[in-house]
Structure formats: structure tokens, C-alpha cells
Amino acid sequence: MGRARALVLAGVLVAVPALTGCIAEAGPSPTATPLTGPAASGTAQPPSTSAPLETTQSSNKAPVYWIGRSDSGVFLYREFRDVPDQENPVTRALRAMMSDKPLDPDFFTPWQNPSQLATSISGKDVITVDVSEDAFNSNLDADMAARAIQQLVYTATAAAASSGLIDSGQQIRVRILVDGHTDYVAFDHIQLGALMTRTAGLVAPVWIIDPQENVEVGGGSVKITGRSTTAGGKLRWQILQSRDNGAKEPFLTGETTASAEQGQAGVFTLALNLPPGDYELRVSQAGTGDQPDQYEDNRAFKVR
Structure with a gap:
């Protein structure tokens, strides 16, 4: 498939000024289930901080977040992965997150390889991800479902940031569509469609x-x-x-x-x-x- 056609299928990305990183919101996404599992109620609670800020890089490596356990908590960890350049930076990072295995055997992903995946950026601060329903074919409890959705939000914003596609002066938000619709309940727990931001306290200490x-x-x-x-x-x-x-x-x-x-x-x-x-x-x-x-x-x- 030619590069031009692949980019059309993946969604049109709007080029915006280069940045120094993503801005993370201090509070939880309004559509995310409250975290009541180990990371929220463990005896050793990490500081409620967001992920390190991704910076613009010239490398073709994609920043991908995975889920991993540490002590009594479940957190997000990042790897940089070699990915093909047929798709835009956000799409290929998310495809790696849903299709590949982590390099580190201590990490995992609950996502499944989707039959359809497209992304686009509107304005300076909104990433739209449209993914097929088969990506959600995992049986998760509410806490793990919330982490899986944040895994996607962190990966999408990291990819847009590291490739210089998002204005660093804006709050970066992500809207997740499923087969083009906004009313899907992900993993039978998380209502999608509203704009979401990075939830603080989920990145590994x-x-x-x-x-x-x-x-x-x-x-x-x-x-x-x-x-x-x-x-x-x-x-x-x-x-x-x-x-x-x-x-x-x-x-x-x-x-x-x-x-x-x-x-x-x-x-x-x-x-x-x-x-x-x-x-x-x-x-x-x-x-x-x-x-x-x-x-x-x-x-x-x-x-x-």
C-alpha cells in the first residue's frame, strides 16, 4: 500500500508547532472509573504525579505504554519501539500497543490486534482514535479496564508529542470512537466518547x-x-x-x-x-x- 493511501486510511494529521512535551491533568478523566485497586488503595501509595513529558525526537521509534506490576500497585511503563512508517505516528504507536508484545516480560497489554484503526488530530489539542470493537476482546475488571483506557491515552499523547504534532501550550485530550460511534462501553466498564486526558498517579513510580x-x-x-x-x-x-x-x-x-x-x-x-x-x-x-x-x-x- 502506498504511503499516501496509508495516511488517508490512518486519518489526516495536522502539523502544528513542535513541542517540549505533553501536559497532564492533575485529576482523573471525567469518564474514567475511579481507581479502587492496588494502585489506589495499596499500603504504599506513590506520589500522585503524571508521566514524564515526552519531547520531540527525530527517531522513528514509537513511545508505547504497557501495564506492569510493582509491589502492591499496577502502573504504566513506557518502551520505545521500532515501528514501520506506513502510518502516522499516533496510529503506529497504538497499533504496536495493541499488536506487539512488550520487550520486558514483566509488562503486558490487555488490548487485542484490531481489524481497523485510524487516528486524527483536530486543532492543537484533540486526538481522535477510531478503533474496531475487536480490540476490546479481553475480560477485565473495572480497575484494569480503567488502566487499559489510560494506556491508550498515554500512548496516543506520547506519540503525538514525540513527533511534534501537538502544541505544548494546550491540554492534550483524546476522544475514543469504536467503529465510528461514541456510545461504546469499553471492556464492559468504561463509557467512551467524551474527551479524556492523562490520569495522574498511574505512571510507574x-x-x-x-x-x-x-x-x-x-x-x-x-x-x-x-x-x-x-x-x-x-x-x-x-x-x-x-x-x-x-x-x-x-x-x-x-x-x-x-x-x-x-x-x-x-x-x-x-x-x-x-x-x-x-x-x-x-x-x-x-x-x-x-x-x-x-x-x-x-x-x-x-x-x-
Whole structure:
């Protein structure tokens, strides 16, 4: 299929000024079911913050959000995925979210591969997603259904932001249609059709951005980046090295502090000298007093 026809099928995207990221709303979407599950009522409640702001990038990689568990909570995690360029950036990111498997085996998606998917952007702040009913062929409870809808909202806004299609000065909103209609009840729980925004408090309290799961990096100084929802918060990290017998042994440990600077709030970086081998990185929010460390994220990677 030619690129021009594919873009027509996927919806016409309106080019708007480049941006520095998405703006997330502090409160829940008016159409979303209140979160009453582990992430809302767990004993260890994360800060009620939104996802890190996606920035405009020249890479063809698509930002895709997945669902994962950490301690007693269920959160959204992001990966950057290689995707074909036959469709517009928002459509191809959502197609990856609904059709592909996460790189990290700790993540999952309840969405099914849709027979039809189209997206468009109107004005400077509204993304419309029109998806076929077969994308919802999963049996979910109300809490997981709310997270699945937010997974779509986060992915759509991230893709529009990273490709420079949304004005950063506007609140980014998403309308979900099902086979062109506005009255669908997603997963038998969530009424669709009204404009939705990112719900705060769903993004993972700690996540590793780079390296991604099972990638190979060059020897010498290995750069590690990640984000925490606690700007200026202390993090503990550990590197384990895999042995020939499959056992993992501690190799390096340390602490770092997430940035508190505006525009970089929550970012943490490490530069480690690692010899060739197979490794696992673990990062968690440092506990205080009698509280243990929490919200660990882990990532397997190779140094060659």
C-alpha cells in the first residue's frame, strides 16, 4: 500500500508547532472509573504525579505504554519501539500497543490486534482514535479496564508529542470512537466518547528508560537513564552479573538522586564501567526510617 493511501486510511494529521512535551491533568478523566485497586488503595501509595513529558525526537521509534506490576500497585511503563512508517505516528504507536508484545516480560497489554484503526488530530489539542470493537476482546475488571483506557491515552499523547504534532501550550485530550460511534462501553466498564486526558498517579513510580530489555551495548562506560515520580528523591541501584551456571551475583551497588531541576524533574542517570557480560539492573525508591525500598524496576542487558 502506498504511503499516501496509508495516511488517508490512518486519518489526516495536522502539523502544528513542535513541542517540549505533553501536559497532564492533575485529576482523573471525567469518564474514567475511579481507581479502587492496588494502585489506589495499596499500603504504599506513590506520589500522585503524571508521566514524564515526552519531547520531540527525530527517531522513528514509537513511545508505547504497557501495564506492569510493582509491589502492591499496577502502573504504566513506557518502551520505545521500532515501528514501520506506513502510518502516522499516533496510529503506529497504538497499533504496536495493541499488536506487539512488550520487550520486558514483566509488562503486558490487555488490548487485542484490531481489524481497523485510524487516528486524527483536530486543532492543537484533540486526538481522535477510531478503533474496531475487536480490540476490546479481553475480560477485565473495572480497575484494569480503567488502566487499559489510560494506556491508550498515554500512548496516543506520547506519540503525538514525540513527533511534534501537538502544541505544548494546550491540554492534550483524546476522544475514543469504536467503529465510528461514541456510545461504546469499553471492556464492559468504561463509557467512551467524551474527551479524556492523562490520569495522574498511574505512571510507574520508578522506571528504567535505557538500556531497554535485552539490548546489547558497547563495553566501557554504559549510560543508564531512568525516571522517578519523586523529584529530588533518593534511589538505590544494583547491578547483578549472570554467571555461566545461570546464577546472578551482585556486581555493583550504589545510590543516586533523581533530579529536582525544572524540565528534568525525576530524571536519574548513571555512567558505569562494565566489562563484557550479561547483567541485570535493579533500581528502587530508597526507603526511609523503617520503610523498605519500594517500586523496584529491573532490566536485563548485555555488554559486548
